[in-house]
Amino acid sequence: MTQKEICTKYQSHFNEPNPADHINILCDAERTSPIKLVRLNPENRSSGWYVHCGGKSSSNYSDFDPVSYLDVQREFPEIVPFLALMPGFIIEIDTNGNDDGYWSQYLLES
Secondary structure, eight states, X not given: OOHHHHXXXXXXXXXXXXXXXXXXXXXXXXXXXXXXXXXXXXXXXXXXXXXXXXXXXXXXXXXXXXEEHHHHHHHOGGGGGGXXXXXTXXXXXXXXXXXXXXEOTHHHHX
16 A cells, blocks of 8 residues: 555545654564554654564663664565654554554653
């Protein structure tokens, strides 16, 4: 699916990713599934996206590695369609590539 189709599916405004922003990623070496994406409000050069995969998880945002949008397109193509969702979304992609998600106001208040 394209970014616009994902936004339509989840009833989100289309927020075109800024190629200068980075995506924050915390994954094991094998990058195993499931993959969980959480979008907070963007700030500085961060897109607001935090991606966990392979059972790795942390509430300490300094544990995440900032990865450029270009590198994400190359190394994590399965998450690119979701990167235009507006802040407040939580998405999970299972081992079969199926996605499920929702929007939460709580993410924008914290």
